[in-house]
Amino acid sequence: MPTTSRPASDLRLPGGGAAVTISVDGSPVVAREGEPILAALWAAGIRALHTTAQREEPRAFFCGIGICFDCLVTIDGESNLRACMTPVAPGMSIETQRDPGWQGFAHA
Amino acid sequence: MREPDVVVVGGGPAGIGAALAAAESGQSVVLVDEHERPAGQYFKGPDGSSKGSQRIQHLRAELARLGVDVVSRGLVWGIFEGRDVMVVHDGASEHLRPSAIVLATGAYDRPVPFAGWTLPGVMTAGAAQTLVKAYAVLPGRKVVLAGAGPFLLPVATQLAEAGAEVMLVEATPARAWLGLAPAAARVPELVREGLGYARALRRLGVTRLSRHKLVRAEGAETVERAVIAKVDGDWRALPGSERSLDVDAVAIGYGFLPSVELAESCGCALRFDDDAQAWFVAVGESMETSVPRVYAAGEITGIAGNVVSFWEGRVAGASAAGNEELATEARKQLGPRHRFARALGHAFRPRPGLWEGTADDVVVCRCEEVTAGEIRTRIAGGCASPKALKDWTRAGMGLCQGRMCGSTIGRLLAEGTEKPLVEVPRGSVRPPVKPVPIHVLAGTEVPS
Numbered sequence: 001m002p003t004t005s006r007p008a009s010d011l012r013l014p015g016g017g018a019a020v021t022i023s024v025d026g027s028p029v030v031a032r033e034g035e036p037i038l039a040a041l042w043a044a045g046i047r048a049l050h051t052t053a054q055r056e057e058p059r060a061f062f063c064g065i066g067i068c069f070d071c072l073v074t075i076d077g078e079s080n081l082r083a084c085m086t087p088v089a090p091g092m093s094i095e096t097q098r099d100p101g102w103q104g105f106a107h108a
Numbered sequence: 109m110r111e112p113d114v115v116v117v118g119g120g121p122a123g124i125g126a127a128l129a130a131a132e133s134g135q136s137v138v139l140v141d142e143h144e145r146p147a148g149q150y151f152k153g154p155d156g157s158s159k160g161s162q163r164i165q166h167l168r169a170e171l172a173r174l175g176v177d178v179v180s181r182g183l184v185w186g187i188f189e190g191r192d193v194m195v196v197h198d199g200a201s202e203h204l205r206p207s208a209i210v211l212a213t214g215a216y217d218r219p220v221p222f223a224g225w226t227l228p229g230v231m232t233a234g235a236a237q238t239l240v241k242a243y244a245v246l247p248g249r250k251v252v253l254a255g256a257g258p259f260l261l262p263v264a265t266q267l268a269e270a271g272a273e274v275m276l277v278e279a280t281p282a283r284a285w286l287g288l289a290p291a292a293a294r295v296p297e298l299v300r301e302g303l304g305y306a307r308a309l310r311r312l313g314v315t316r317l318s319r320h321k322l323v324r325a326e327g328a329e330t331v332e333r334a335v336i337a338k339v340d341g342d343w344r345a346l347p348g349s350e351r352s353l354d355v356d357a358v359a360i361g362y363g364f365l366p367s368v369e370l371a372e373s374c375g376c377a378l379r380f381d382d383d384a385q386a387w388f389v390a391v392g393e394s395m396e397t398s399v400p401r402v403y404a405a406g407e408i409t410g411i412a413g414n415v416v417s418f419w420e421g422r423v424a425g426a427s428a429a430g431n432e433e434l435a436t437e438a439r440k441q442l443g444p445r446h447r448f449a450r451a452l453g454h455a456f457r458p459r460p461g462l463w464e465g466t467a468d469d470v471v472v473c474r475c476e477e478v479t480a481g482e483i484r485t486r487i488a489g490g491c492a493s494p495k496a497l498k499d500w501t502r503a504g505m506g507l508c509q510g511r512m513c514g515s516t517i518g519r520l521l522a523e524g525t526e527k528p529l530v531e532v533p534r535g536s537v538r539p540p541v542k543p544v545p546i547h548v549l550a551g552t553e554v555p556s
Contacts, residue, residue: 013244013270015154039243047228047330054477058329060228062474062512064235065149066142067216067367069507069543070226070474080507084238087144 011043020090031088038064038071038083046096049073049083053099073097112136112177114428115193115206117184117370120148121414122406123212124167125421126428129438130210131174133429138204139171140182140195146171148214149234150414152242186539187374190399194552196544201552208401208428211371211389212421215364215407218386218458219512221472221480222465224325225360233361237263240270248357249273252334254322255361256280257456261305263361268312275315275353277336279343279362279462282318284455291451294444298413323350323465325358334358343461362458365515366408373537375399380530383450383457384411386515387534394435395424403428412449416442463519472520473513475506483517487524494518494535507543510535 017033024046031040038061041049048058050072061071064084071083074095083094114130116123119141127139139146147153151164171178182197193204217232224230229248233255236247246267253264254277264276285302292299309316319339326333338349368378371389377398378387389404391397397404403424406417422438466472468481478501486500494510494517497503503517504510510517514535522529540549 010249011246013240013246015244035243035245039239039245042239042247043245049228052477055471057226057477058228059226059474060330061231061235062219062226063216063232064238065216067508067511068219068474070512072507085142 010045020088022088022090022092022094024094025096029094033090034087036084037073037075037086037088037092037094040088041073041083041094048096050097050099056098072099109203109205110138111205111207112138113206114138114208114210114425115140115204116210116212116425117193118148118212118214118406119143119146119178119180120212120214120406120417121150122214122417122421122424123148123210124171125418125438126210126212126403126405126425127176127421128167128170128174129422129425129431129434130208130429131171131176131425133426133431133434135429136175136177137425138177138179138206140179140184140193140197142183143180145180146178148414148417149238150417152238154242154244183542183544184370185541185544187370187402188539190374190402194539196548199545199548201544201548203553208403210395210403210405210421210424210428211376211397211408212404212406212417212424213367213370213408215366215411216511217360218362218365218515220360220362220462220465221470221516222322222324223467223470224327224331226471226474227325227327227331228329229327229331229356230325230358230360233259233263233359236357236359237266240266240272246270246272246357247359248355250353250355251275251357251359252277252322252336252353252355253359253361254278254320254334254336255363256458257361257363258302258452259363260361261302261309263359264314265305265308265312268309268314272357274312275317276309277317277320277322279321279339279459280318280456281341287455288448288451291444291448295448298415298445298448321345321461322358322360326352331355331358339461341459343459344464345461362462363453363456364407364411366411367511368408369509369511369537369541371397371402371404371408372534373539373541374402376402376404381410381453382530383453385458385529393439394427395420396427401428410446410449411453412446416445416449419445463516466516466520472516473501473503473506475508475512476502476504478503478513480516480520483520484524487521492521492525493533494521495533497521498535504535509537509542
């Protein structure tokens with residue numbers, strides 16, 4: 001999964017909840033309890049939250065408020081969830097996802 | 109099934125105003141909101157000492173004091189027969205049958221496709237603001253914020269105050285602001301707010317370019333460059349005026365589209381607004397829609413900002429409760445503010461050049477990855493409605509249910525069938541109006 005690394009503090013501003021550790025694609029990421037997963041991943045420098053089914057393009061969020069469904073990630077094994085609408089909890093396991101798309105249903 | 113007097117959908121300023129006015133009138137009220145707690149887009153963010161934060165904390169305390177049943181992280185996925193409200197929360201579906209409904213579902217940034225708009229780091233102005241204001245995370249260190257209208261001013265200010273290097277790119281000329289003077293005379297608080305942002309932008313050293321727009325975003329895995337150009341009065345890019353800026357985030361804000369899906373799915377009549385180039389919920393003086401006992405308030409009835417939304421909500425909530433006196437009081441707050449909102453909507457209305465970036469190779473439907481070219485080919489081949497285009501191309505069939513592409517598809521149909529947008533058929537909206545896990549619906553008896 002293509003990601004651009006940067007220091008976690010680079011985009012972080014003061015404030016927010018207590019620091020907690022979550023897992024993203026198997027690596028530990030420091031997040032703030034209660035913030036949306038989207039904020040934690042963006043601050044950690046993770047850019048491609050999912051890769052599209054047809055064109056295999058990296059995508060992140062567009063609207064940030066639950067409308068565009070372009071911040072889809074897999075959370076504790078459940079796919080296609082909006083990172084902008086799901087708050088961080090300690091121990092959460094997030095995976096950036098390769099979208100199955102409708103073709104995934106052809107052989108189901 | 110519960111039978112409260114009033115169900116309010118949406119916990120922004122309009123929904124809160126409606127819930128409070130109905131509860132003050134002695135009604136039992138359920139307020140359903142999709143977010144963690146009532147705030148809406150205007151008041152989102154952590155508790156603090158700012159004026160806005162104190163205001164929303166006070167409003168939440170009022171909701172609690174008046175016994176409003178607030179259902180947070182709740183989704184109204186359908187309204188049947190204009191009275192049966194279906195809610196999902198905590199992984200289960202609940203059926204509410206109130207005697208009146210107030211819809212206050214708000215608005216979102218108008219999506220406008222251009223080359224590179226699907227790159228990570230390209231986002232709406234609302235998204236950039238949400239990140240910095242509500243979550244204390246910068247969208248980027250070097251940000252181009254492009255668009256038109258008053259909302260860009262607070263976003264640019266908040267980004268710059270948080271330490272981002274911001275370039276504000278406005279399609280309108282500087283004199284667009286001066287034209288507002290006559291309508292602004294009666295809303296001094298809004299004028300003060302606007303001038304405050306203008307001063308802050310100068311103090312913070314934000315570069316401000318009028319009569320320019322974002323032409324495209326470039327980058328490999330994330331946005332790296334924003335290409336901007338000068339525009340004419342119709343917002344068309346002037347040849348030879350392009351220049352490229354190194355950025356790590358791009359935000360665009362060309363006004364807002366109302367979230368009318370729920371209202372439309374339960375049969376409320378809409379009205380077309382020429383300035384916004386969009387459909388809003390049609391309401392009368394009491395904020396009642398064409399469906400009896402279903403009211404609408406806030407941005408879904410016309411883009412006018414948080415203060416108008418709150419007072420419209422109070423009119424709707426009081427009217428739903430049959431409290432004419434309270435409704436009349438609230439209505440007094442609206443006149444000059446409505447006039448100023450209309451003046452803003454006209455001054456910053458989208459011009460035709462806004463859509464010239466929708467080239468054939470640009471993805472229009474982000475969910476199903478359908479390009480403008482594919483859609484144009486189908487329209488030329490006889491597809492004359494969003495329904496036909498959905499059948500042939502899957503455009504509008506993804507998880508966002510057409511919220512991101514619907515307005516562009518309407519525009520492409522207008523262009524291809526040589527009709528004004530107001531005459532282009534709309535896509536049908538059916539419950540569930542947002543995706544709901546199938547296991548939640550499996551155990552639900554749908555009222556008929």
